[in-house]
Amino acid sequence: MIDLDDLDRKILRSLQQDATQSASVLGRRLGLSQPATWRRIKRLEQAGAIAGRRLVLNREQLGFGVTVFLGVKLVAKGRVSLEDFERAVSAIREVQTVEHVLGLYDYRLRVVATDLADFERILRRRIMTLPGVGTVEANVLLSEERRPGPL
Missing domain, CATH: 1.10.10.10 (Winged helix-like DNA-binding domain superfamily/Winged helix DNA-binding domain)
Incomplete structure (x- = not known):
């Protein structure tokens, strides 16, 4: 520190x-x-206190009207399957964040899509076919009252 x-x-x-x-x-x-x-x-x-700088884009103005949080539980939790899943899910451009978490699910994903039909396509064709994917739970973002702020 x-x-x-x-x-x-x-x-x-x-x-x-x-x-x-x-x-x-x-x-x-x-x-x-x-x-x-x-x-x-x-x-x-x-010293690492500033890890980088980034630009925050307005997803809605760029045509991404739907944000969905996915809880993903893997069927096999061996070291290889975690790395395979992380590598594969990180390659999907609509997946904004990949968080390895402790709890009911193994991963929490933030996914953006143009609309619900587009999200369904991403879920069925891209996410559900990833290595090791078992259970997936989706929560659609209705509104975002507070974005990540200062520490």
Whole structure:
């Protein structure tokens, strides 16, 4: 775990809200010079506190009107079948997240589709044919009130 001071926390909080801001803009806001801000950001990246930056797309505006969470229970849980399943499911472009979980299911998937008919096609032809798939439970997302936010 990295040792953070108050300025580091402020930098991380600010970058979580807007990762596109420059070191000079961020520095001005925090009372630091651009080089000092840039050095702190680089140190946070090198220490692993900043794992990356990403762009959040509006799925609905891009034609993906349905989001479904799938609980997947594998029939065989040997080491090979886990790796085979993970490799195969990660190759499906509509699968947004693959989470190996503890509980009723072995995996939790977030799948996007244009509509329910498209989701059914993805489920029948792509997901149900994956190696080791046993039981699958689907939950259709009705609304998303809060997206992942700051730590």
